[in-house]
Amino acid sequence: MxxxxxxxxxxxxxxxxxxxxxxxxxxxxxxxxKRWLRQNEVMKEYRCTHADITNWEIAGLRKRRQGKSWYYDRKDIDEVLETLKQ
Missing domain, CATH: 1.20.5 (Single alpha-helices involved in coiled-coils or other helix-helix interfaces)
Known part of the structure; x- marks a missing residue:
């Protein structure tokens, strides 16, 4: 061989x-x-759309602006998703 x-x-x-x-x-x-995620990172990691994030914001998801980007705390996302499950 x-x-x-x-x-x-x-x-x-x-x-x-x-x-x-x-x-x-x-x-x-x-x-x-990573604790803070940009909006596009949230959509990729959580497999969601911009509309989903908007609904989460209505349900209480907080965001912060840094430069031109919006950032979301992973812990806040998980808390809002838990709240929406109930």
Whole structure:
């Protein structure tokens, strides 16, 4: 059988791929723990629309403006969603 890489090179390649995957997973975990989310981040993470966010604001979701963007506290979003469940 014809081998493209030596066993040592194959092991190194696998090790590098696993290391990269771990770094990406940690980065995504940190991102998901970010406290303040912009409106587009809320829509992406909570899989909702702008209209949903407007309804949440009517239900009591607070927001703050920083520059041109609106930011929402993840804790506030979760509280409003819990309230709407009941």
């Amino acid at each position: 014809n081998q493209l890489l030596s066993n040592e090179a194959s092991q190194q390649l696998v090790s590098d791929i696993v290391s990269l995957a771990e770094k990406l997973a940690i980065e995504r975990a940190k991102q998901s723990q």
